[in-house]
Amino acid sequence: MTRKSGIVTDSFEGDEEVPAELDAVIERIEGDETLSPQDLTTIEDSIGGSITEHVAATEAAISIARRRPGFMQERYPDMVESILRSRKARTVAYTYLRSIIKLRDIEVTVSDIHSGTETAIDQLMELLDDIAEETDGTDEHVPGRGATSTELAMRLREFADSVSDRELLVVEAVADVVEAVPRWYASETGLDQIDALVDLRAQHEFGEIDHGVTENGRVDQVDDESGWTESELLFRDLYDGLAAGLLVLQFERDSAPLLRSAAVINERI
CATH class of the missing domain: 1.25.40 (Serine Threonine Protein Phosphatase 5, Tetratricopeptide repeat)
Structure with a gap:
């Protein structure tokens, strides 16, 4: 893509x-x-x-x-x-808007946020293709339930080291936003979000790309039937959340209106 x-x-x-x-x-x-x-x-x-x-x-x-x-x-x-067609996309958008507020508070410009986010989206597409090729499924399917999102976030942080100036801060923020997906799955299954994320990161650092949050509330290898997802659907959830946040940013540039917009989206999660 x-x-x-x-x-x-x-x-x-x-x-x-x-x-x-x-x-x-x-x-x-x-x-x-x-x-x-x-x-x-x-x-x-x-x-x-x-x-x-x-x-x-x-x-x-x-x-x-x-x-x-x-x-x-x-x-x-x-x-x-x-x-914002899905709950996961709305979760990503909410998390992204909260990240934008933090970036604006340290005087990262709207232009830098836009440029850095576009860079991150381009990289996410390349990384998603790489993961699809590296895993055992078809090129159209990747491990779901937060597994691929965790891997994407980890690789995006590594890529951020090659980005200069304030754009680096934006790419790192987007990596944090991508992890909203595994956090969402943890919340849905009753797991502590922080504990689940720490466990997921540890598993992925050891090369366990297919480890996500299982339906029974464990961090483990996801089922190759019910636990895999179409790469297009995953990309769309991530892209939609980021793009919706960028669209809001063109109109609401200060913390208070951005917080209101985030709250409205959060009500629909």
């Missing part, structure tokens, strides 16, 4: 084209042409499409928000809600 100019162009299943109507909107955005309310409707409708269409539409919305925030001020909350 690859991205070009911030737009995902290939899906996990192979090449998929962005629908012509959405593609025309993207061209108008990139050309700084006049947009209409119908263009926003096209973007909203496309958010519910395939992974390629969904991500292209989501990033089109973020691009408009960065360039012309007033144009979509009233409609962005509905877009955020449409993006």
Whole structure:
């Protein structure tokens, strides 16, 4: 899966084209042409499409928000809600917004947060492909229940060492956010989230890529039938949470409104 100019162009299943109507909107955005309310409707409708269409539409919305925030001020909350299609995505978004607040408190700029998050998303896609190839399943499936997310977070922290300046802080923050997924599984099964995360990290440091939070509330090898997940679904949960947070950030840049936005998302988890 690859991205070009911030737009995902290939899906996990192979090449998929962005629908012509959405593609025309993207061209108008990139050309700084006049947009209409119908263009926003096209973007909203496309958010519910395939992974390629969904991500292209989501990033089109973020691009408009960065360039012309007033144009979509009233409609962005509905877009955020449409993006956050799952409880895990909402958990990621909530955790990411809390991380953004900490970054803003130490004067990391909105531009640095956006750039660092995009770098992290690109790296997450590459790492997810690597993990799919390294594990025993097909390239379309990876260990679920927080196993692959734990591995992604660990490898993303290692990658952060190659990033300079404040972008490094953002990539490290995104790695922490990715671990919201195993924490969510721990909470769902009654495990202490911190204890589970410490145990998971230890197992993965020893190369146990397929260790997650099992259905019976243990940190162990996940079942190769019920415990594996489609890599596309995992990516979408992570991407949606991060992208929704970025969209909120274009409109709410101070701690108080960011906290309110996080609280609204948290109510839906």
